[in-house]
Amino acid sequence: MKMMEVGWSVPRCDARAKVAGEEKYAADYYPDNLLWAGARRGGIPHARIASIDVSEARAVPGVFAVLTREDVPGTNRQGIVHKDQPVLAGEKVRHRGDPVALVLAESREALARALSLVRVEWEPLPGVFDPEEALKPDAPLVHEKGNLLLKACIRKGRGEETLDECPVVVEGVFEVPFQEHAFLEAQSGVAWREGEGGIVVVASTQAPFRDRFEIAHALGLPAGSIRVVAPYLGGAFGGKDGSTVQCLLALAALRAEGRPVKMCWDREESFLAGYKRHAARMHYRLGAASDGTLQALHCRLFYDTGAYAHLGGEVLELGMEHAGGPYRIPHALVEGWCAYTNNPVGGAMRGFGVCQASFAMEGMMDRLAAKLGQDPLELRRRNALRRGDRNCAGVTLVHSTGMGPCLEALSRHPLWTEREKWKSEAGAFKKRGVGIAAVLNAMGYGRGLPDAAIAKVELTREGKFRIYNGVADMGQGNAAAFVQMAGEILRQDASRLEIVQPDTEQSLPSGSSSAGRTTYTYGNALVKACENMKRKLLHRASLVLMADEERGLVLVPGKVRHLPSGREIPLEVLASFFPDSDRVCIDQFVMPVSQEVPETGKEFFLGFPHVFFSYAAHLACVEADVLTGKIDVKGYLAVTDGGRVINPRCFEQQVQGAVAQGIGYALSEQVLLRRGEILNPDFTNYFLPTALDVPDIESVAVETVESTGPFGMKGIGEVGVNAPLPAIAAGVEDATGVRVTKSPLSPMSRWIVEDGGFPGSEGVPPSR
């Protein structure tokens, strides 16, 4: 049996059940005697509801109940920060995915039939579908309070005042569309009533503890009566942070007369009603000295949050905080607007606002390099943030800051040093280019919202250690990392370690699985809990073994051993001396926050500023077909500073997966919208990267030590998704001379170099 030790590529603890098809996801629960629940979506972008007639739907054989707004107890409002999203819309709908009725039926066939027979009489309202349009005075109002969710400003030094004095100034406008998370397990779950007024919800969710409060608030129930269970998720990437099925399922359970209810969105509904990465338009101006030293930045960011806030303000905040990239810029003004529109709802997605801004900032750096005739890597190295610098938000970087080492490692890699040779070997009708990007991503919730976790570890009667995971595992492998950390401290092999997934009745509140904080925050709490457990066991073993002192006692697999005498006590025997309440150790951790609060960004509700960052430098080898416009990524290097690595293979999994999502964002992924209608709500027309579209991705870890992290680690789930779009865009520019300002760079755009551009490019050759 393999020892679980930190720093080694031990297989993930969840892999065996998953390859056998035994792991039970929320979608796999089929309680006996269940009712199917489904939502009728409005299908209209903006309208008042004149009336809803459910009589025909109710008459369908097999229909158990049809619920509308009137049937919702409580506030009917959900939302993580702003409670602006109805469980069931009663007065008006603000996007096509708004639910207006909830049907419970004996079969999926009856459910589908009834959903189609819910008759809604609409009073259509004019819609607005662009964030800048939405902020004009005469724009249709999505919400009565106005279309501005958040306007904020981060100012550093003399702001934009010095820009015009800079010897070199570059500018550009960049646009990115909504991106779909496209996790393979669509939003799903089951719920039932239990005991006196209790409700159990098993859902595919990133935030089971917060879900309790969401459900309680929306449905007017005591939070303590709601139990949420979060099995392993079939992917999430931010898209299951916030209510999807949870409130609808709880509502259905309330009306199911004691029967369990099950809801599984199909893929089209997942597109229609699920959250998206915010579309954005970004206006940038960047000024530098003639040697390339950055001097001033001005950006104006417009993020489209769609019909509801979700985490739109916080997404914009992250975008603004990272708008200047991983660089020293003495003077900066970053202005941001997050606007409501009648588009699908923008929400959390891996790279949370940073993905968008990274495209713009790195595009600026490449333009600057071209204008100065400098090497783009040298320009980045010259300006890269170092520990002790103030970042673009004015915060001093007091923790590990590995941007420089990442660029250094990239500069020595053959894909960089031999790039000219590779480019010269392009075949007929092919052009090759190599692009790089330098990015960063904050870790944690930021100031104003304690980023905390409470870990619990139990010595079972059988002498094994059971970890009660408090943060959902959506596939990133935090559960496996926890097992590995516990194994390291408790010196056990895999057979002695178990982990149970979050259940609000068994685990303790530990926040959401998000913000690159999952393994760091819970891991820190777990390290403390396991060290407590170890001390407790050695102390008790010394009593049982009648050792005069604890020194000389060590944990070994399955036992405590007294080294001087060689005597041992098996853990199951030791466990038998413990009363149940004593076999558990619990400890907590709160992520440190910035000790300096910049005199700027006062508009942010919470989460500003951040103080921990992961860094990455990526390189993309790009080949463009000049006849078809198809762009292929032929080689890829990702150098990441994520602190010390807990498990090299799991580290690579995160990096490679993030890069693949970034390649999709760069080349093919776009939620196509026409007046708020998604034209491609399926995998036939929304192009996810397949195994043929992603090259072998080489991952290199730059192991700075983050002294506050468990075993020196930092979160790396997000940073890798920020670099592929700018790196690939730079590669295309290098290959063809076409400047890229819009994503995706799909062949559908009919890009033909000879015509001087394609929709989404400025069509101007760079001046180098």
Place this chain on the structure above:
Amino acid sequence: MKLSFFLNGEETTVEAPPDRRVVDLLREDLGLTGVKEGCGAGECGACTVLVEGEGRLSCLMLAAQLEGLRLTTIEGLGRGEANHPVQEAFIEYGAVQCGFCTPGMVLSSMDLLRRNPRPSRSEIREGLSGNLCRCTGYVKIVDAVEAASREMEGETSKGIEREES
């Protein structure tokens, strides 16, 4: 209608409407939830099963099409130490993250290796291009299939002398 087929090696008779989707028949009527549904439209490959050893999408098959055939789902492969080499390689090479695509990916890999026991990396990519994975970026899946191919080659070559190396 009454249907008889061989499910994971056992003769199985069920009563089902002829137009019931095989994915529903397996998951809901027979409790084989290792068969996943990702898109319901034949685009993602999560619902892949083996029919007469060949990869098929169970969301696009109807119950009546199963009559008399041999069907293998992920549940029909070995367990624990007796795992199929493809399953072991997926564990060992880090090909599993969220795991929702994994059963389909494993079965498609087996189908690929049956047709082409020593595929190149690009042939593996081609062979698995009908199975979407949103977590891994595919690199470790390709690694795993390559390793499984070597492992299975080792097993078969014990008894068979091959001309090629």
